[in-house]
Structure formats: structure tokens, C-alpha cells
Amino acid sequence: MPELRTEGLVHVYPGSGVRALDGVDLRFDPGERVAVVGQNGSGKSTLVRHLNGLLRPTEGRVLVDGSDARGMRVAELARRVGVVFQDPDRQIFAGSVLDEVRFGPRNLGRSAAELREAVKEALDLTGLTGLESRNPYDLGGSRRKLLALASVLAMRTPVLVLDEPTTGQDRAGIARVRSVMEGASAAGRTVIAVTHDMEFVAELFGRVVVMRSGRIILDGSPSQAFDAARRDLLRSTNLEAPLAARVAARVGVEAVTEADLVSALATAARPPQRPPQ
Amino acid sequence: MTLTLAAIGYRYAGSGEPALLDVDLELRGGEVIGLVGASESGKTTLCLVASGLAPRAIGGLLRGRIAIDGEDVDSWPMHRLSQHVGIGFQSPATQLSQVTATVFEEVAFGPVNFALPRDEVAARTWDALSTVGITDLAERDPRRLSGGQQQLLAIAGLLALGPAHLVLDEPTAQLDPEGTRLVTDALARLAEGGTAILVAEQKTDVLAALASRIAVLDHGRLVMAGPSDEVLGDRRLTELGVTPPAVVRLRQAAAAAGIGAGLLAEALIDA
Numbered sequence: 001m002p003e004l005r006t007e008g009l010v011h012v013y014p015g016s017g018v019r020a021l022d023g024v025d026l027r028f029d030p031g032e033r034v035a036v037v038g039q040n041g042s043g044k045s046t047l048v049r050h051l052n053g054l055l056r057p058t059e060g061r062v063l064v065d066g067s068d069a070r071g072m073r074v075a076e077l078a079r080r081v082g083v084v085f086q087d088p089d090r091q092i093f094a095g096s097v098l099d100e101v102r103f104g105p106r107n108l109g110r111s112a113a114e115l116r117e118a119v120k121e122a123l124d125l126t127g128l129t130g131l132e133s134r135n136p137y138d139l140g141g142s143r144r145k146l147l148a149l150a151s152v153l154a155m156r157t158p159v160l161v162l163d164e165p166t167t168g169q170d171r172a173g174i175a176r177v178r179s180v181m182e183g184a185s186a187a188g189r190t191v192i193a194v195t196h197d198m199e200f201v202a203e204l205f206g207r208v209v210v211m212r213s214g215r216i217i218l219d220g221s222p223s224q225a226f227d228a229a230r231r232d233l234l235r236s237t238n239l240e241a242p243l244a245a246r247v248a249a250r251v252g253v254e255a256v257t258e259a260d261l262v263s264a265l266a267t268a269a270r271p272p273q274r275p276p277q
Numbered sequence: 278m279t280l281t282l283a284a285i286g287y288r289y290a291g292s293g294e295p296a297l298l299d300v301d302l303e304l305r306g307g308e309v310i311g312l313v314g315a316s317e318s319g320k321t322t323l324c325l326v327a328s329g330l331a332p333r334a335i336g337g338l339l340r341g342r343i344a345i346d347g348e349d350v351d352s353w354p355m356h357r358l359s360q361h362v363g364i365g366f367q368s369p370a371t372q373l374s375q376v377t378a379t380v381f382e383e384v385a386f387g388p389v390n391f392a393l394p395r396d397e398v399a400a401r402t403w404d405a406l407s408t409v410g411i412t413d414l415a416e417r418d419p420r421r422l423s424g425g426q427q428q429l430l431a432i433a434g435l436l437a438l439g440p441a442h443l444v445l446d447e448p449t450a451q452l453d454p455e456g457t458r459l460v461t462d463a464l465a466r467l468a469e470g471g472t473a474i475l476v477a478e479q480k481t482d483v484l485a486a487l488a489s490r491i492a493v494l495d496h497g498r499l500v501m502a503g504p505s506d507e508v509l510g511d512r513r514l515t516e517l518g519v520t521p522p523a524v525v526r527l528r529q530a531a532a533a534a535g536i537g538a539g540l541l542a543e544a545l546i547d548a
Contacts, residue, residue, distance in 0.1 A: 040423040040453045086451060087368055141367065141447075142316035168367060168450045170316040170479055171520045196453045199523065238455035243523040246548035251540070258523075258530055265541070266534040 004028040004051065004081065004159055004190060008060035011046050011214075020046040022214035023060070030158065033181065033191045035201040037225075038211035039238040044163075044194045047211070051161055051192070053077040079108055082157035086164040086194075088141075088148035097123075097139075098132040100147055104155040122154035125180050142173045149180065159190040166197045178204055199242045202226065202256040212237040222256045278306030278441045278473055279346055280327065280362065286340035287326050296322040298497045300341075304442060304473045309464060311488030311505065312477040315518025319497040320477040324446040327475055328364035329355060345442075360391070363435030367447040369427030372434070373419050380406070380422070380430055381415040387438045405436040409463040425456025432463065442473045449483055461487050485509055485522040493517055 005028070011021040021043045028034055036044050049055040050062050053069050062069040064080050082104075085091050094100035098119070105118045123129045126146040131139070136147055145168055152160065165177045181191050181204065195201060201208055201222060208225040210218040210233070218225055218233060225234065226241035228249035234241060241249075241256070248255040253264035280303070287297040297319050304310055304327075312320050325331035332339050333355045343350050345361050366372055377383040384405050388398040406412045409429040414422065419430055428448060435443060445464075449457040461483055468474055478484050484491060484505065491508035493501040495517050501508055508514070512529070514521050521529070524545060531541045 039455050040425045087370075089368065089371070140317040140321070164451070168447060168479065170314075171515070171518050173316055174520075238453065240454065243527060243545075243548060247527065247541070247544045250544040250548045258527055261527070262530045262534045262536070265531060265536045 003030065003063075003065060005063040006047075006050065006060065007063065009047075009050060009057055009062065010059035011043075011050065011055060012058045013046075019058075019214050021050070024214070024216060026209065026216065026219070028159070028190045028192060030190055031185050031188045032207065033185045033205050034193070034207045034209060035205040036192060036194045036209045036211060037196065037198070037201060037237075037239060042211040042237055043214040044211055046214075048083060048161055048163055048192075048194055051159070052081040052083045054083075075107070078104075078155070078157070080157055081159040081161060082152040082155050083161045084149050084152045084163065084165065086167060088144040091148045091151070092136045092144060095135060096132065097128055097134050097136060097147060100136055101128075101151045101154050104151050108155060118154045118156055122150040125153060125176075125183065126150040127176055141168050142170060145169065146173065146176065149177070153180065153184075157189070159192070160184050162191070162193045164195055164197075165193055166195065166200050174200070196239075198226075198239060199244075199258075202242045202245060210234065210237060210239070223254070226256050278471065280304040280442045280473060280475075281344040281347075282323075282327060282341065283344070284341040285323075285326060285343070287322055287331060288338045289322075289331075290336035290338075292337075296497050297326065300494075300497075300499045302327075302475075302492060302499065302502070304475050306441060306471045306473045307468055308490065309468045309474045309476060309488045311481075311484035311491045312475060312494065313479070313481060313484070313491060313514075313519045314494035318494040318518070320494055321446050322497070323494065324364060324444045324475070324477055327442075328362050328444045329353070329358040330364060333358075356391075359440070360438050361440055362442040362444060363438060363440040365428075365431055365435055365443070365445040365448050367450045369424050369431055369451060370420075372431040373427065375420075377419060379415065380411065380417050380419055383419045383430060384433045384437050387434055391438070401437045401439065405433040408436055408466065409433045410459055423456075425452040425459070428452055428456065429459060429463070432460065436467070441471070443467065443475070445474065445476045447477055447479060449478065449480065457483060479520075481509055481514075481520060481522045481525075485524065493519065 006024050006026045009021050009024040010019055012019055038044050053074055069077055092100055094103055101119050101122055105115050126149055128150055136144055166174050185191050208222055209216055226245040244258040244261040245256040248261045255261035255264045282300055282302045285297055285300040286295055288295045314320050331337050350358055374386050377386055385398050385402045388401050409432050411429050449460050464474055488505045491505050492499055509522055510525050
């Protein structure tokens with residue numbers, strides 16, 4: 001399982017003069033689940049495009065397992081880093097669900113048996129089993145998004161990058177995305193998600209990277225990111241800690257998720273136990 | 278200023294199953310109705326039907342009656358209907374005309390096509406840009422805006438046609454919190470000005486602040502409708518595949534854990 005690293009990564013889009021990334025040093029380890037947050041234009045999407053070689057650094061470099069990604073062919077990088085984009089319609093092109101999911105792993109030259117197994121697993125995980133012959137465009141938006149996820153899962157890349165995986169997903173869809181991500185990290189894969197959904201961050205991630213104007217302004221745990229003392233830092237990039245974390249800070253208990261808050265409150269509210277007679 | 282949907286049923290072309298069944302909904306001027314429901318419960322279909330795109334643009338079989346201020350719109354062509362009901366979608370980029378060079382031209386595109394006088398076009402365009410708060414982007418290239426800015430632009434484009442009703446299918450789904458706030462603020466202002474808005478949305482937190490009424494779809498049927506507070510606080514919402522707003526979830530979880538409402542209520546107000 002590889003380690004993914006950026007060193008002094010700078011990106012300037014041609015003609016813009018703006019440093020969309022302005023010296024980003026990050027290291028992602030196997031099995032780690034990392035949320036990258038920040039407002040639109042903070043550099044999150046640009047960062048994602050560097051992780052799978054869609055963009056070339058203006059300065060600095062991306063290292064996969066210690067080797068400079070610049071020297072790797074796109075196919076080589078695609079074998080290691082799978083990216084699921086926010087808008088599935090920019091990704092989906094095949095005429096059937098099955099063809100869409102088969103496309104990636106087939107291009108990686110997997111054997112027929114491996115291919116079948118990888119496709120089956122990806123469809124199962126995303127709840128699309130049984131829809132193999134359907135045209136992707138006959139599926140609703142949330143299922144199309146799960147299909148885009150399935151087609152990347154089927155490539156079984158050691159690194160999985162998801163851009164806004166919860167948008168357009170209903171309650172069941174979010175639960176599915178969540179279990180896919182948990183399964184991937186349990187299998188030792190690196191999971192990186194760009195998201196605006198702070199509740200999702202609090203519930204699911206061990207590490208939060210906060211970006212603003214192309215720079216990392218915070219890299220720590222959700223408790224650190226959502227600490228009331230750092231409220232202004234988060235707000236400087238137009239983000240707000242989840243309600244549960246804000247209430248917890250107000251009441252003076254430690255919690256970032258609703259479940260933690262409720263159990264902390266329940267403990268605090270319980271009358272002191274009398275010693276046994 | 279009332280859009281009436283009566284006993285609406287709809288079946289997509291080539292589909293054996295109806296996507297909507299017996300839906301009754303009245304959208305009045307100045308109100309925001311939030312449309313919620315699990316994926317594939319019929320939210321997008323209802324938006325397409327309410328705006329007239331289904332069946333006019335995509336075919337299919339429509340039953341029931343759609344009326345604006347009591348007048349049946351069945352025979353109205355799309356260009357007439359679009360001046361009364363504007364429809365916006367989730368993905369900002371796909372709503373752009375792709376033929377204009379500036380944000381101003383993009384918003385003016387609609388009014389120009391209706392052959393309105395020059396002054397009228399300019400007035401409507403500036404008005405629409407300012408309503409969604411993007412006058413400062415007027416000279417920018419639409420294709421080079423962020424997703425959030427493009428969504429505001431798409432809504433401005435609808436507004437420039439002066440519709441009394443807006444139908445929006447998850448307009449904030451792809452926006453960051455700031456973009457979401459901009460859009461919801463703009464929608465609130467529009468409703469205050471008398472526009473009737475039907476907005477499908479997964480984020481009930483957004484609706485809790487914006488919508489006066491909530492309608493819940495399940496397998497193509499309208500299964501619940503009522504004042505926002507009542508419906509969003511209804512315990513059946515979760516079973517219908519809808520996540521209640523964070524405030525409601527916290528209150529319910531606290532109540533279930535036997536925590537007094539008072540403690541939480543105070544903290545919620547401050548938080």
C-alpha cells in the first residue's frame with residue numbers, strides 16, 4: 001500500500017496569475033481517512049486533480065510511494081489513485097451499468113476472473129446489483145453518483161479520492177457511501193474526501209485538512225478543527241462546525257457528533273449514584 | 278399567482294411504472310414549499326411536471342390538471358409557460374447556454390430571445406443579477422465561475438424572464454455553505470417579493486429556515502404535507518428516507534436519552 005505525498009505543491013492555472021495551490025505539503029498514509037474542507041475556490045478540487053495526475057505542478061511535486069508522479073504514465077497513476085468526481089455525468093459514458101463499471105478494471109489489464117470479481121464487489125457495495133443492464137441515464141441522480149463510485153471501486157486502487165460524495169445523496173445513499181468508505185479503510189486503502197458536509201466529517205473522519213486560498217490552514221482531528229477556540233479560523237473559510245459540536249461547546253462537554261453529545265449530556269444529567277447501603 | 282397541481286399522475290415514455298401518482302399541490306405567491314423524499318421518490322419528476330417540461334420536452338404521459346391562477350395550462354406552449362414558471366436544476370454548468378461570453382449576456386439571453394426592448398432587457402438583467410448578488414461578476418466568463426457562482430447565474434437567468442413561480446430541483450446540492458447561503462437568501466427575498474417557490478432539497482436544514490410548507494413524496498405519492506415545523510419534526514420522516522434537520526435530530530435523540538428539553542433548548546439558541 002503506497003503513501004501519497006505532496007511537497008511544496010503550487011498550481012497556477014494558465015493565464016490566471018492566481019496561485020490556486022500555494023505551497024501544499026501533505027502526507028496521506030494507508031488506511032487513513034482524511035477530509036479536505038474549505039470554501040469553493042480554496043484549492044480543494046485543484047489538489048484532487050494533482051493527486052491523480054490530471055494537472056501538473058507549477059512548482060513542487062506529488063510523490064506516490066516515493067516516486068515523482070510526473071514521471072508516471074497516466075495509466076500507472078490510475079492504478080494507484082482512483083478519483084470519483086462530484087458530478088457523475090462528467091465521468092459516466094458507457095451504455096450500460098455493467099460496461100461502465102467494467103471499463104476501468106478492464107483497461108488495467110485484469111484477468112477475466114479478477115475483472116468479474118472486482119465488478120461484482122463494486123456493484124454489491126454500491127447497491128447497484130441487479131441494475132447491470134440498465135442505461136446509466138435512466139438511473140436517478142443519486143444512483144448515477146453511486147455508479148461513478150462503483151466504477152472507481154472496481155479498479156481497486158490503494159488510494160480512493162472522493163469529491164463531495166454526499167451531495168445529491170439521500171439518507172440511504174449517504175449510509176452506503178459511508179459503509180463503502182469504512183470498508184475501504186478497513187482494507188488498508190487511503191480514503192480522501194473533499195466535502196462541505198461537516199456532519200459527515202465529524203461522523204466519519206479521523207483527520208481534517210482545512211484549506212483557504214490554496215494553503216493548508218489546519219490539519220488535525222475533527223475535535224481540533226471543530227474546537228470552539230478555532231471557530232474564527234473555520235469561519236474564515238465560510239465553514240461552521242456541526243450543530244452538535246457547537247452545542248457541546250456551549251454546554252461544556254466534549255463531543256463533535258450527535259451520538260457523542262447525547263451520551264455526554266446523558267452522563268452529565270444523571271443524578272450522582274448513592275453508595276450501596 | 279397560484280400554481281395548482283390536481284390529481285397529477287405521470288409516466289415516463291417507455292416506462293411501465295408511473296413516477297407520480299395522484300399528487301395534489303397548490304403553490305401560492307410568496308410561499309416556499311420544500312419538496313423532500315428519498316432518491317427516486319419523484320421529486321425531480323414533480324419539478325419537471327410542475328414546470329411543464331414533462332411532457333412538453335421529454336414526452337411521457339401526464340394525467341390530472343395543472344393550472345395557473347385557475348387557467349388550465351395544458352395547451353400553453355413551453356415559451357409561454359416559461360414566463361410563468363422557471364425551472365432550475367442541480368448541476369450549475371449544464372444550465373448555461375454555452376454561447377455567451379459574459380455573465381451579463383448569459384442572463385440577458387432569455388429576455389433577448391423574447392425580443393424585449395433593449396432597456397427592458399438591461400433592466401431585467403441588472404435586476405436579476407442584483408437579486409442573487411452577483412452584479413460584480415457581470416463581465417466574467419460564465420464558464421470560469423465556481424459551481425456556486427454558476428448556480429446563482431442560472432437562477433438569475435430564470436428570474437430575468439420574470440416568472441411568478443420558480444421550481445428548483447436541489448439548487449444548493451453542489452454548493453458550499455457560502456453559496457448555499459447566497460442562494461437561500463436570494464430565494465427568501467424572492468418569496469418576500471411575492472414569488473412562489475417550489476424547491477426540492479435533500480438538506481432539510483436548509484428548508485427548516487426557508488420553507489413555509491413541506492411536502493413529502495414516497496414512491497411517487499404525496500404522503501405528507503403541512504407547515505414546515507410540523508412535517509420536519511415528524512418522526513415518520515426517517516422511515517421515508519429523509520434525514521430531519523440537525524436541530525430536530527438532536528432534540529429527538531436528547532428526549533430519547535431522557536435529557537430535559539430545557540438544557541438543550543438554551544444551548545441550541547446560543548449555538
